Amino acid sequence: MNLKHLHYFWAIARFGGLSRAAEQLKLSPGTLSGQVAELQLGLGVELLRQVGRGLELTDAGRVAYSYADEIFGLTDELEAQVRAMPSGRARLFRVGMTDAVPRSLAYRLLAPLVEDQGVRLTASHERLDVLLAELALHRLEVVIADRPVPTGSAVKAYNHVLGTTPMGLFAAPALAKHLRPGFPASLAVAPLLVPGRDSVVYEQLRQWLESHRLAVRIVGEFDDGGLMKTFGASGIGAFPAPLTVRIEIERLYGVELVGVLEGVTERYYAISTERRATDPQVVRLLALADNLLSESSAPVPPRQAVKASPRKSLRKAR
Structure with a gap:
């Protein structure tokens, strides 16, 4: 099985359609459709069917999506664990923040991570829906936001309360x-x-x-x-x-x-693809927040x- 084709199928199901998945993956809808067609041909089953102007998962598609979700969740954890191992070069830690997160609070949370010579930080500000899409595509390790993942979100992510x-x-x-x-x-x-x-x-x-x-x-x-x-x-x-x-x-x-x-x-959350935070820098971020945020x-x-x-x-x- 070609995992790239599986990833394209997973993205279509995750983001709710061909156009939205193509936009997130920065591919043309035609390219994406062709790659998924090859996956279906190789498996010998139909995973997506046309319904009106949209696509919906078949029974086989729902099974495939469930397994794909586990596969790419595991690859995300694998990447985090391997990156955390000593390698002689700084580990990239990518953080996305919503505009409501105060810059001074973000600095106090992230500065200790920058001081660690084994970490190279990249930080960006965007709307929560955009950041969650980036998180789902493994382009971010964590999102810091003033609200949890919306109910019914297509992105499978978990909220860790910072304070x-x-x-x-x-x-x-x-x-x-x-x-x-x-x-x-x-x-x-x-x-x-x-x-x-x-x-x-x-x-x-x-x-x-x-x-x-x-x-x-x-x-x-x-x-x-x-x-x-x-x-x-x-x-x-x-x-x-x-x-x-x-x-x-x-x-x-x-x-x-x-x-x-x-x-x-105002309550703040660290949002990750892990139900239990295992990324060492995310764990450290949660520990720092315990000391910075309080009800007093x-x-x-x-x-x-x-x-x-x-x-x-x-x-x-x-």
Whole structure:
């Protein structure tokens, strides 16, 4: 059996169609179709059948896909184990991160790995669906994200919880000085910068504002957390950020903590193709996270009474 042909069949089944698999593998659909046809000819059975404009697995195809999934999962583990063995050259460790992962947190997690002379790190930022596709094709060892693998995802991957951090609201010194005495009621008259609506924090922040009966003025919505902080540093508005990296945020952006967003948290995950983390660097990453992330918050100014405001949702207030 030609394992390359089997891999092409596996990719079509994994990514839900010929076009999507061809895009991920950077091959033409015609080439991919021809290679799978050779696999079917060699096996003497039909693995995929045309249904409308798409393809679906036959009974034989489902059996073949199950075995192929195990085969390529094992090759992934084999590669990780062999790479971890002393070889006289640095081992490549490829990490993908979503934009919601703070750069300062990523640095604290990954810097110790770079300091190991036996490891050469490559890191990239992308949407979670793109990163999971890269992980499935063994182009990444691990993905660090602010959410787990979506339910029903075509990619077979496993979530390893890194930890949870409470969130705080930060602002440039002049704005922070104005907001801090009456926080959180003071937010009713303050400009606010928020994460994009795909962010886990966005919905929590919306609920937090509603619980405090606050109608706010949103002046910016950002998918890129670093860009949001840069805008916040200029004094344009206050923004949420993890308290775990409070010191780095205050130092890098010249901002100050206004107050804690009680009940608003962000959880981070290391996503791998292994049910139990066996890659030595992934295991080390999980151990580092245990020391960096906790539920405790940094000291904050005392809270003052909240003045009631008209009850509006975050979206309506825009």
